[in-house]
Amino acid sequence: MKELMLGNKALARGLYEAGCSVVSSYPGTPSTEVTEEAAKYDEIYCEWAPNEKVAMEVAFGASLAGKRSFCGMKHVGLNVAADPLFTCSYTGVNAGMVICVADDAGMHSSQNEQDSRHHAIAAKVPMLEPADSAEALEFAKKAYELSEQFDTPVIIKMCTRIAHSQSVVETGSRVVPETVPYEKNIAKYVMMPGNAIRRHPIVEERTRKLTEYAESCEFNRVEMGGTKLGIITSSTSYQYAKEVFGESASILKLGMVNPLPVKLILDFAAKVEKLVVVEELDPIIENHCRQLGLTVSGKDVLPVCGEFFPNMIAEKLGGPVPEYNTLDEALPGRPPVMCAGCPHRGLFYTLSKNKCTVLGDIGCYTLGAVAPLSAMEMTLCMGASVSAIHGFNKALGKESEGKTVAVIGDSTFMHSGMTGLANIAYNQSNSTVIILDNSITGMTGHQQNPTTGYNIKGDPAGKIDLESLCRAMGFNRVVVVDPYDLAACDKAVKEELAAEEPSVIISRRPCALLKYVKHNPPLHVDSDKCVGCKSCMRLGCPAISVKNKKAVIDSTQCVGCGVCEQLCKFGAL
Amino acid sequence: MTKNIMIVGVGGQGSLLASKLLGHLLLTEGYDVKVSEVHGMSQRGGSVVTYVRFGEKVYSPVIDKGQADFIVSFEKLEAARYMEYLKKGGRIVVNTQEIDPMPVITGAAAYPENLIEKMEAAGAAVDAMDCLTLAEAAGSAKAVNIVLMGRLSRYFDIPAEKWQQAIRECVPPKFVELNLKAFELGRGE
Numbered sequence: 001m002k003e004l005m006l007g008n009k010a011l012a013r014g015l016y017e018a019g020c021s022v023v024s025s026y027p028g029t030p031s032t033e034v035t036e037e038a039a040k041y042d043e044i045y046c047e048w049a050p051n052e053k054v055a056m057e058v059a060f061g062a063s064l065a066g067k068r069s070f071c072g073m074k075h076v077g078l079n080v081a082a083d084p085l086f087t088c089s090y091t092g093v094n095a096g097m098v099i100c101v102a103d104d105a106g107m108h109s110s111q112n113e114q115d116s117r118h119h120a121i122a123a124k125v126p127m128l129e130p131a132d133s134a135e136a137l138e139f140a141k142k143a144y145e146l147s148e149q150f151d152t153p154v155i156i157k158m159c160t161r162i163a164h165s166q167s168v169v170e171t172g173s174r175v176v177p178e179t180v181p182y183e184k185n186i187a188k189y190v191m192m193p194g195n196a197i198r199r200h201p202i203v204e205e206r207t208r209k210l211t212e213y214a215e216s217c218e219f220n221r222v223e224m225g226g227t228k229l230g231i232i233t234s235s236t237s238y239q240y241a242k243e244v245f246g247e248s249a250s251i252l253k254l255g256m257v258n259p260l261p262v263k264l265i266l267d268f269a270a271k272v273e274k275l276v277v278v279e280e281l282d283p284i285i286e287n288h289c290r291q292l293g294l295t296v297s298g299k300d301v302l303p304v305c306g307e308f309f310p311n312m313i314a315e316k317l318g319g320p321v322p323e324y325n326t327l328d329e330a331l332p333g334r335p336p337v338m339c340a341g342c343p344h345r346g347l348f349y350t351l352s353k354n355k356c357t358v359l360g361d362i363g364c365y366t367l368g369a370v371a372p373l374s375a376m377e378m379t380l381c382m383g384a385s386v387s388a389i390h391g392f393n394k395a396l397g398k399e400s401e402g403k404t405v406a407v408i409g410d411s412t413f414m415h416s417g418m419t420g421l422a423n424i425a426y427n428q429s430n431s432t433v434i435i436l437d438n439s440i441t442g443m444t445g446h447q448q449n450p451t452t453g454y455n456i457k458g459d460p461a462g463k464i465d466l467e468s469l470c471r472a473m474g475f476n477r478v479v480v481v482d483p484y485d486l487a488a489c490d491k492a493v494k495e496e497l498a499a500e501e502p503s504v505i506i507s508r509r510p511c512a513l514l515k516y517v518k519h520n521p522p523l524h525v526d527s528d529k530c531v532g533c534k535s536c537m538r539l540g541c542p543a544i545s546v547k548n549k550k551a552v553i554d555s556t557q558c559v560g561c562g563v564c565e566q567l568c569k570f571g572a573l
Numbered sequence: 574m575t576k577n578i579m580i581v582g583v584g585g586q587g588s589l590l591a592s593k594l595l596g597h598l599l600l601t602e603g604y605d606v607k608v609s610e611v612h613g614m615s616q617r618g619g620s621v622v623t624y625v626r627f628g629e630k631v632y633s634p635v636i637d638k639g640q641a642d643f644i645v646s647f648e649k650l651e652a653a654r655y656m657e658y659l660k661k662g663g664r665i666v667v668n669t670q671e672i673d674p675m676p677v678i679t680g681a682a683a684y685p686e687n688l689i690e691k692m693e694a695a696g697a698a699v700d701a702m703d704c705l706t707l708a709e710a711a712g713s714a715k716a717v718n719i720v721l722m723g724r725l726s727r728y729f730d731i732p733a734e735k736w737q738q739a740i741r742e743c744v745p746p747k748f749v750e751l752n753l754k755a756f757e758l759g760r761g762e
Contacts, residue, residue, distance in 0.1 A: 004596045004606055108611060132607075132634075165609035165624075165634035166596055236634065243633040311637040322639030324657050325696035331654055332682035334583065334674035336619035364617065372679050443617075537679065542618050545678045556714060 005169045007162045010133035011100060012037035013169070014140025019176035020044055020070050020098070022062035024055040026415065027444040028074030029109040030163040031102035035072050036447075039456045043174065048447055048456050051382070051415040052077035056084045056099065060153075063097035064189065066180035068144050072100040075116045076381065080416070082119060085153070089123045090199040091189050092151035095180045096144035102158040105280045106307035109443070111362065111379065113306070115281035120155050120258040124203050126210050127155040127258040128219055131238045133167040135255065139219070150206055150213075157257065159280070161236040161307070211259040219255030222268055226250065229317070230272025232265065232285055237278045240310045244319040260288045269294050276301075276317060280308050338367045340543040341512035341519065341559035343438050346483035347407075349539055349563070350490050351375045356405050356497070359392065361385040361417070363409040364442040364511075372540045376407070383408070383416025386433055390420065393429040401430040402497050405505075408433065411441035411449040414464070418473075424502050425474040432496045432503050435466060436483075439510040446514065470504045477503035484509060486566045512559055520560025525551045529572035536564040536573065575628030577636045578725075581655045582647025583672050584621045587718040590743070591645070592623040594722055598739040599627040602731060609634040620651055620674075643728065645721050648672050649701075653688045656697055665697050666724050668704035668717055700724065707758040716755035723759020733760065 005013065011034050015023065023046040025035040039046035049055035055071040062069035073081060078101045085099070101119070104110040120127035128143055130136040136158070143154040187195050214220060225247040233241050234254040241251060252268045254260070269275050269289070277286040277298040286298035301316040302308070314321045338345050348368040351358050352375040360366055360376035361384060369376035378388060385406035393401050408417045413435050424431050441447040448454045453463035470478045477499055481492045489507070496503040510517050522543075532549040543557035544564060551572070565573040578595060580588045589610060596608040604627040611621050624636045638657045644665045646652030652667040659665060667689070676682040685691075689701045702724060708716040719740065726736045737753055744752050 002600070004600050004608065006610075161609060161634050164611065165607055167607045167631075167634070168600065168605060239632040239634060309635065309637045310633050311639070322637075323661060324639030324659060325661065327653055327656050327691060327695045329653065329685055329688075329691055331650060331685060332674050332676040334618075334620040334650070334654075335676075336584065336617035337675050339585075339617060367617065370675070371681075534680075540675065540679070542673075542675065542678065545673045546680065 002168055002170055004166045005133045005137075006033060006164065006166050007130070007133045007136045007158060008033035008164070009037040010137040010169050011140050011156065011158065013171055014137040015070050015098070016041045016044060017137070017172050017174050018096075018141040018144045019068055019174060020144070021067040021176070022059065022069040023047070023071070024049045024058035025072040026050070026052045026055050026077055027441055027447040028077050028102070029444055030104055030160045031072045031074045031077070031100060031158065032444045032447065033163070034100055035456070038070070046456050048449060050450055052081040053083060056081040056088075059097055059099070060084060060088050063093045063095050064182065066095045066182050068096045068177065070098050070100070073102070074110065075101055075103045075114050076110065076112065077101070078116055078119050080382070082123070085119065085125065086123045087191050088153050089125050090191055090196055090203055093147055093153060094182060095177070096147035097153045098140065098143045098147060099153055099155045100158060101155055102160070102163050103281070104160050106160065108160050111381065113281060115284065116155075116157055117257055117284050118282070120157075121284070124207050125153055125155055125258070126150065126256065127157050128255055129157045129235045129257045130162060130255065131235050131253070132162065133165070134169045136162065137169050137171070139255065142219075150210060152206060157235075159235055207259055211262065214256050214259055214261040215264050217256055220261060220264060221253050221255075222264075223251045223253065224271070227272050228274065230268060230275050231278050232268070232275070232289070233278040234285070235280070237280055237308055240308055240313050241278050243310045244314045244317070254285065257285070260285060262292060265289060266292060266294070278302065278308070278313060335370060336367060337370065337540065337542050338364065339512055340541055340557040341561040343483045343507070343509035343512065344368060344436055345373070345539055345541065346486055346563045347434065347436065347489055347507045348373045348375045350486060350493050351405060351407075354403075354490070354493055356403055356493070357400065359385045359389050359404065359406045361406075361408040361412050363412050363436075365407060365409055365436050368407070370540070372538055382412050383420055386413075386417045386420030387423060389431045389433065390424050390427065390429045393431050404432070405493070405497070406431065406433045407436055409442070410435060410437040410439065410451045410466070411447070413466075414450045418469070421470065421504075422473055428502065430500065430502055432505065434505045434507055437466060437506050437508040439508075440514060442511050446511070466506055475502060475504050477501060478506070479503070480506045480508055482509055483507045484561055484563055486563060512561070520562065522555040522558035522560055523553050523562070523565060523573050524555075525553055526572045529570045531570055531572075533570070535567045535569065539564055539567070575626055575631055577641045577660070578625040578643045578645060579636055579641045579655060579658055580623040580625065580645045580647075581651045582621055583651065584617055584619050586647040587715055588621060588623050588647060591718040591722055592625055594719075594739050594743045595625045597743050598731065598736060599625070601735070601739065604628060605631045607631045607634045620654060622655065643725060645725055647717060647721065649688050650674070650684065653685070653692060656692055656695065659697055661696070663698070664728065665692060665699045666721060667699060667701045668721060669701050670703070670705045670717070704759065708755055711755035711758055712751040716752060719752045719755040720759035723756040724761070726756070726760050
């Protein structure tokens, strides 16, 4: 049956049809839905792991045991999982193992736009790159065959536009291969120097064979059209090139982007007058062409930064660009904001009021950096807040200890914050760490994590107690506050910053968007009492605005959290 | 010939149901279809855009400037923000609701006045209506998305019954009546 399917959902369907049995992932936009959709199939064991490294090692363990396995992550997640990736390239697999990495050119929801193809090249692992949902489904299935044929993990690279666009797919049925018997094989699976030395040449030989395979594999295809222009491309860039040039140009579409073919490219280049590589981010295919001695255009006209769009390709490569009308008006932007009733708001207001130096982390609460709160001064990667505050305080000592805090969400803390906290406990900096516990992984759309007490299917699961964990690490000062209570937040922040030892503040209240959270009736402004002082506006709540010099509350957005009420000196709320 | 519809609004306004409905309907009508959504950070009250493309064969999942046959906007300022994406001769179908973005809330900027007139003066055909009031009349403020779909349906050759059937197939059973009412009010026949 033909149906419209999200790229990520189609990839999950491919896992299902290929008989994948074990899935372990960490959520990250734009990869999250692959695992969420896979979890809807009862035949597949699915879980959220605490981080991507754990997820990949779980998938490796399942492959070793003889079942087809999968792990999914966003581009920066693959950095976390790089350690197992580089060495399971050496060990190879038992049953097929597939990894999905979703890149985010344009940084719709990411802290950088690194090109994951570098990881595939560096780890010497084949990488497939689908260009629509039908290919995502098909490539997922074929990736398992490739993995087993060449004894290697296989990476499928998605990007935001393929992951989050729906296109037509035809589904098939699930075929579960026989479990591959697990056999003890120390020389293959114990990567100590004596064994790894023998595995490395096997990896090099595998790459040679894969390059040969790439010359004629079904993932790569030539679509001959006009021969004045020849385009080598992949993924969403292929779709834009077809959109702009149709049959007027010839296209070599690469579905396998590592290793790259040689003869296929040379033959294609010989058939066209001008050769252009259209690839987002880094010039990887282009550099490969140059190494082959070809005269090729690419990043000399197309940008390295950001994602591509059809008009950009048309403009740079001489295709038709449509005209359009413009509005001569400066429009105010609409940046994302913390939701009305967001439990992070009260805590960030407190940090802003106390003029704290805030080292931040990855999650919804990164929006604490946005005006008017502007209460975050650093965000690097998952867990960095907790490690960096230790370095910051070691560098400045008393100068910074009394006013600097790290803020990190519950899921991010489980992902990479615990090791940083262990360092504070061990090497003893007088640091104050605030865990923003909203009882869910928020930004990626509400995934469970080890502190929530529920698993990926919403069933009861193990629950890590944050207070006990911090105390067990050696923290004597662990306090819990309700971020809707501004006085309690202020007291806790002041006391823990003043303390002469490291401390943890847990700011705990579930995300206001969770279905089980009961909201209070919306607040109203008593316009007779409101003097228009705008104290309530300092919260940056999207439900509050000022009309005719009086505060107004949007009753469709307000969830009655009451934080603004605590700021009003005139009892107008 | 590929047709392009952009659905724009503010994160959380329900544009995903609108694109789901369109995708379902157009696939049933026998077209190749692509629908592109935005997930993640932009959903937190930011400006959001969904692309729906259909025709004999669709390549690009996104719509670029000067290509949209229709811009369906859940909010007035967002219609203006994406006006450059409208094809010459295209049409904007807009809910006249105003939702203040953070720079307006903080007083750093003012909500622009007379946007409908300004868009028309700049050459766009604009069909503006108060969808929020109609949605509330249908039974829920959240039905703005289907009111807009009702309005959009006036410009398509696809019979109303097909749209209504798609609504039945895309929304949970207990909300079907409400959404059919919203569709009817939006279509305004």
